[in-house]
Amino acid sequence: xxxxxxxxxxxxxxxxxxxxxxxxxLATRNHGLPLEALRYDVTPPGLHYVLTHYDIPxxxxxxxxxGITGAVQQPLDLDLTALQARPAVTSRVTLECxxxxxxxxxxxxxxxxxxxxxxxxxxxTGVPLAPLLEEAGVSxxxxxxxxxxxxxxxxxxxxxxxxxxxxLAEAMxxxxxxxxxxxxxxxxxQHGAPLRLVVPGWYGMAHVKWLTRIEVxxxxxxxxxxAVAYRLKTEPGDPGTPVDRIRPRAxxxxxxxxxxxxxxxxxxxxxxxxxxxxWSGRAPITRVEVSTDGGGTWTDAELDxxxxxxxxxxxxxxxxxxxxxGRHELVVRAADSxxxxxxxxxxxxxxxxxNLVQQVPVTVS
Amino acid sequence: xxxxxxxxxxxxxxxxxxxxxxxxxLATRNHGLPLEALRYDVTPPGLHYVLTHYDIPxxxxxxxxxGITGAVQQPLDLDLTALQARPAVTSRVTLECxxxxxxxxxxxxxxxxxxxxxxxxxxxTGVPLAPLLEEAGVSxxxxxxxxxxxxxxxxxxxxxxxxxxxxLAEAMxxxxxxxxxxxxxxxxxQHGAPLRLVVPGWYGMAHVKWLTRIEVxxxxxxxxxxAVAYRLKTEPGDPGTPVDRIRPRAxxxxxxxxxxxxxxxxxxxxxxxxxxxxWSGRAPITRVEVSTDGGGTWTDAELDxxxxxxxxxxxxxxxxxxxxxGRHELVVRAADSxxxxxxxxxxxxxxxxxNLVQQVPVTVS
Numbered sequence: 138x139x140x141x142x143x144x145x146x147x148x149x150x151x152x153x154x155x156x157x158x159x160x161x162x163l164a165t166r167n168h169g170l171p172l173e174a175l176r177y178d179v180t181p182p183g184l185h186y187v188l189t190h191y192d193i194p195x196x197x198x199x200x201x202x203x204g205i206t207g208a209v210q211q212p213l214d215l216d217l218t219a220l221q222a223r224p225a226v227t228s229r230v231t232l233e234c235x236x237x238x239x240x241x242x243x244x245x246x247x248x249x250x251x252x253x254x255x256x257x258x259x260x261x262t263g264v265p266l267a268p269l270l271e272e273a274g275v276s277x278x279x280x281x282x283x284x285x286x287x288x289x290x291x292x293x294x295x296x297x298x299x300x301x302x303x304x305l306a307e308a309m310x311x312x313x314x315x316x317x318x319x320x321x322x323x324x325x326x327q328h329g330a331p332l333r334l335v336v337p338g339w340y341g342m343a344h345v346k347w348l349t350r351i352e353v354x355x356x357x358x359x360x361x362x363x364a365v366a367y368r369l370k371t372e373p374g375d376p377g378t379p380v381d382r383i384r385p386r387a388x389x390x391x392x393x394x395x396x397x398x399x400x401x402x403x404x405x406x407x408x409x410x411x412x413x414x415x416w417s418g419r420a421p422i423t424r425v426e427v428s429t430d431g432g433g434t435w436t437d438a439e440l441d442x443x444x445x446x447x448x449x450x451x452x453x454x455x456x457x458x459x460x461x462x463g464r465h466e467l468v469v470r471a472a473d474s475x476x477x478x479x480x481x482x483x484x485x486x487x488x489x490x491x492n493l494v495q496q497v498p499v500t501v502s
Numbered sequence: 503x504x505x506x507x508x509x510x511x512x513x514x515x516x517x518x519x520x521x522x523x524x525x526x527x528l529a530t531r532n533h534g535l536p537l538e539a540l541r542y543d544v545t546p547p548g549l550h551y552v553l554t555h556y557d558i559p560x561x562x563x564x565x566x567x568x569g570i571t572g573a574v575q576q577p578l579d580l581d582l583t584a585l586q587a588r589p590a591v592t593s594r595v596t597l598e599c600x601x602x603x604x605x606x607x608x609x610x611x612x613x614x615x616x617x618x619x620x621x622x623x624x625x626x627t628g629v630p631l632a633p634l635l636e637e638a639g640v641s642x643x644x645x646x647x648x649x650x651x652x653x654x655x656x657x658x659x660x661x662x663x664x665x666x667x668x669x670l671a672e673a674m675x676x677x678x679x680x681x682x683x684x685x686x687x688x689x690x691x692q693h694g695a696p697l698r699l700v701v702p703g704w705y706g707m708a709h710v711k712w713l714t715r716i717e718v719x720x721x722x723x724x725x726x727x728x729a730v731a732y733r734l735k736t737e738p739g740d741p742g743t744p745v746d747r748i749r750p751r752a753x754x755x756x757x758x759x760x761x762x763x764x765x766x767x768x769x770x771x772x773x774x775x776x777x778x779x780x781w782s783g784r785a786p787i788t789r790v791e792v793s794t795d796g797g798g799t800w801t802d803a804e805l806d807x808x809x810x811x812x813x814x815x816x817x818x819x820x821x822x823x824x825x826x827x828g829r830h831e832l833v834v835r836a837a838d839s840x841x842x843x844x845x846x847x848x849x850x851x852x853x854x855x856x857n858l859v860q861q862v863p864v865t866v867s
Contacts, residue, residue, distance in 0.1 A: 155520015158617075161605060162765045164526060165617050168533030173557040174691070181690050183548030184558075190762050192538040193549075240526060248763065252523075252530050292762040325546050326539070397555050397657040398613065400527045 146293070146373060147487045150245040160240075160250040169254025175390040175414050178258070178450075179229065179320060185257030186341075187327045188234050188249060190299055191290025194347050198331040203315075207283075207352035210274030217331055220264055220315065227262045228314060228337065229450040231416045235340035235367055235380045239488030246488035253388060253495055256416075258450050259328075261335045263316030267309045270353070275305065281358040282308040284334050287347035295361045301345050302358030303336065312337050312449070315348065337449035338382050338418035340490065342367045370486045377485075383418030384492040385478055387425045387438075387454065387471035391497050402499040406462045415440065415471040416451035424472045425454040431466035431496070432480060438469070460501040467497040511658070511738060512852045515610040525605075525615040534619025540755040540779050543623070543815075544594065544685060550622030551706075552692045553599050553614060555664050556655030559712050563696040568680075572648075572717035575639030582696055585629055585680065592627045593679060593702065594815040596781045600705035600732055600745045604853030611853035618753060618860055621781075623815050624693075626700045628681030632674045635718070640670065646723040647673035649699050649710035660726045666710050667723030668701065677702050677814070680713065702814035703747050703783030705855065707732045735851045742850075748783030749857040750843055752790045752803075752819065752836035756862050767864040771827045779816035780805065780836040789837040790819040796831035796861070797845060803834070825866040832862040 150157075156164075167188045174184045198217055205213040234255035239246055241253070270282070281302040288299045307313070314335040317324055324330040329346025336343040342362065358364075368377030390413050393404025415422045425438040438456040470478045482493045515522075521529075532553045539549045563582055570578040599620035604611055606618070635647070646667040653664045672678070679700040682689060689695040694711025701708040707727065723729075733742030755778050758769025780787045790803040803819040835843045847858045 155522060156526050157520060158605075159764050161521050161526075161529060161615055162617060163763075164529040165534045165615070165619050166536045169530045171531045171554065171558055171692070173560075176560060177691075181692075183550075183552070183690050183692055185548075187548070189536065191760050192756075193536055195538075195541060240523075250526055250530070252527060254530050290759045290762055291768060296759075296768075325548050326542075327536070327546075327548060391557075394655045394661075395556050397655055398528075399524050400531075403656060403661075 148247040149486065150247055152244060156240070156250055157247065160247060163249045167249055169251060170257050172254060172388060173390050175388055179260055180257040182320060182322070182325065185259055185328070186232070186234060186255040188236070188255065188341060189288065189327060190292065191288045193326050194287040194289070196287050196331060196347055201331050203332060203348060203351065205269060205273045205351045208276040208279045208355045209353050210276065211272070213269065213273050217317065220332070221317065223264045225262055225264055226314065227260050228312060228335065229258060229260050229447040230335055230337045231256065231258045231449065231451040232341050232344060233383050233386070233416070235342050235489045238491040238493055241493065242482055242484055242488050242491060246486060248488060256388070259319050260321065261314055261316040262318035262321070263314040263332070263335065265311055266313045266315055266334070267311055269315070270309060275353055276355065278355050279305050279353045280356055281305065281354045283352045283354060283358050283360065284345035284348055285350040285352070286345050287349050292361060292366065297361055299345065299362065300360045301343055301362045302354070302360065303343060307336065340380055340383055340418070342380065366487070367489060368487070369489055371484070375486070380489045383416065384490055385415070385417035385419065385422060385471045385473040385475070386492045387413060387415035387469040387478070388495055389413040389467060389469045389497055393499060402497065404460060404499060404501055406460055406501050409458055409460050410455055411438070411458050411467070412453065412455045413469060414451035415454055417471065417473040419475050420473040422452055422471055422473050424477070426470045427456045428468040429458060429465050432468045435470070462501050464498065464500050467499060468494050470494045513612040514851065515612055517609060521605070521615055522612065525612060528614045532614055534616060535622050537619060537753060538755050540753055544625055545622040547685060547687070547690065550624055550693070551597070551599060551620040553601070553620065553706060554653065554692060555657065556653045558691050559652040559654070561652050561696060561712055566696050568697060568713060568716065570634060570638045570716045573641040573644045573720045574718050575641065576637070578634065578638050582682065585697070586682065588629045590627055590629060591679065592625050593677060593700065594623060594625050594812040595700055595702045596621065596623045596814060596816040597706050597709060598748050598751070598781070600707050600854045603856040603858055606858065607847055607849055607853050607856060611851060613853060621753070624684050625686065626679055626681040627683035627686070628679040628697070628700065630676055631678045631680055631699070632676055634680070635674060640718055641720065643720050644670050644718045645721055646670065646719045648717045648719060648723050648725065649713055650715040650717070651710050652712035652714050657726060657731065662726055664710065664727065665725045666708055666727045667719070667725065668708060672701065705745055705748055705783070707745065731852070732854060733852070734854055736849070740851070745854045748781065749855055750780070750782035750784065750787060750836045750838040750840070751857045752778060752780035752834040752843070753860055754778040754832060754834045754862055758864060767862065769825060769864060769866055771825050771866050774823050774825050775820055776803070776823050776832070777818065777820045778834060780819055781816035782836065782838040784840050785838040787817055787836055787838050789842070791835045792821045793833040794823060794830050797833045800835070827866050829863065829865050832864060833859050835859045
């Protein structure tokens with residue numbers, strides 16, 4: 138490994154540097170939501186985004202066990218049958234990768250090269266975590282809860298099982314689930330079978346897959362994925378701030394039809410309904426605006442009312458447009474009470490939590 | 503569109519040219535089989551490779567109809583209920599994209615940039631096509647059968663519904679299916695819902711998805727996907743030869759664990775079982791060989807016997823290896839009665855039907 142890697146620092150591409158074979162190897166393994174699939178309220182199997190840090194592990198559900206240990210009165214050791222005997226709940230949750238949009242940044246942080254498609258919405262079925270932690274009896278003075286998966290690999294020189302911690306208060310939220318089913322079927326291998334964590338509102342890195350251990354700590358977790366990887370850093374050596382909740386974003390299902398290679402869009406002149414989804418993990422979406430002139434002027438889209446049954450799922454929006462002949466740049470922008478998506482990139486070294494607006498050039502004839 | 507595109511020619515990357523944003527946009531939409539998923543006899547939902555030329559169309563199965571027309575005595579017009587009332591069969595088939603391996607070629611043909619992962623095996627359920635063509639009464643003198651999908655787009659300047667023809671004799675093979683189910687469930691949208699063609703043994707481009715029309719021609723089909731796109735061409739202007747059946751290939755599930763970014767593999771010294779799959783659409787696989795020294799010496803792997811129930815599915819192979827410390831290059835090579843995989847690339851302008859051997863560097867400690 139190179140010195141850069143050994144130092145635990147992310148690499149930034151040189152100006153004009155094309156996507157490398159390493160980035161491509163990640164892009165062909167992992168996959169995004171083809172944006173026309175924004176049409177589905179719940180993303181069909183295989184179209185939900187997937188990011189796997191290492192290999193998808195082979196976990197035998199029959200011998201699998203979950204340990205709840207650390208700063209607790211009574212450690213627990215559970216098998217799948219014991220978990221599934223508890224009252225289950227189902228929750229519709231929109232998940233987005235913290236690295237979504239990374240490959241559009243300039244300069245480009247070198248990692249999984251997402252454009253805009255690292256998102257999806259699923260119905261997760263499982264048991265709330267909080268009652269299990271209560272049963273184990275969290276010690277006074279507990280700080281973090283660490284979730285460890287069965288996936289094993291090396292990252293910037295550090296060999297590890299994937300592990301991420303949540304602050305105790307977040308782990309105790311009533312909507313945080315240990316899920317064994319996705320859209321009514323057993324979890325597929327790539328989504329964490331037999332059990333994964335679901336933390337509604339947080340970026341994907343918190344939703345630990347192939348969960349094997351939950352450990353309560355009386356101090357802050359200093360593992361790689363919390364202390365090094367998922368942080369907003371602007372300078373080399375900057376310790377940065379943690380990545381947590383999903384920032385507001387709207388995406389448009391590109392109208393018309395594409396060119397195979399360039400993915401440029403073509404559509405006939407006349408009325409067309411623009412549509413897409415908007416979401417935020419911070420606060421309810423308050424507004425979606427659309428520009429058909431590259432951001433010069435903006436029109437409010439019609440935003441579906443919030444559905445009290447699905448507070449953590451994306452919402453639909455539509456806008457009727459009469460497309461005039463010519464080339465146009467469509468831009469969409471969501472806002473929640475914390476603010477609107479930025480029109481200029483907000484760069485950070487690892488390309489995390491970027492919610493720059495989407496731009497869709499279309500040719501109308 | 504550029505002149506190059508308008509001329510209908512594929513572009514080849516310049517020496518050293520990185521992967522472009524257009525190639526990346528395809529790589530993030532489409533996706534391959536993470537090679538550790540070679541462990542599954544039947545590829546789980548969402549891990550099977552997907553290539554969609556344009557957008558995934560939204561087809562309403564209730565109003566969908568299939569027309570069988572052209573050089574037939576009695577055109578047919580069928581809905582899904584009528585098809586599903588016929589005796590169904592299920593067939594396990596390994597599918598591979600004709601462009602698999604393209605991004606490893608030098609110079610690199612610019613298109614969907616597959617490395618090695620454009621493969622998968624599924625159980626397809628549907629009705630054989632031949633009895634339907636017999637019912638329609640294929641005219642004497644029929645030559646080709648054209649299959650048209652609901653997917654619409656532009657490719658090198660040509661606006662089109664995706665359409666591919668098979669020679670009549672291939673279309674009449676008893677194992678060619680019109681399939682509405684994959685692995686026991688309705689076809690997912692990205693695999694062609696509500697109905698797709700399955701042509702066991704042929705590369706993926708023949709297995710037309712979102713099927714809406716079947717037309718029997720009394721002449722050779724000259725549509726884009728047969729006459730221009732899926733052909734082996736070496737010179738500009740070369741009409742080339744058609745891509746048809748899958749060439750032999752073996753893939754190894756990379757042993758050990760990966761580095762996140764480089765995907766380099768690490769494993770401890772000592773005994774390890776190497777394993778993977780091998781397939782060919784031309785003739786049964788006769789041999790799989792493994793080299794642990796970059797192709798210097800070769801050892802025969804243990805190849806599972808052919809399973810008469812699944813003549814079109816990949817076969818497992820294994821080889822016990824005692825890994826010595828150091829850096830090694832693993833290479834695997836399959837052969838059928840038509841020959842073995844090449845050790846040097848066989849280049850063509852569109853990067854089609856390439857079956858150069860896989861190389862997996864591993865670091866043993």
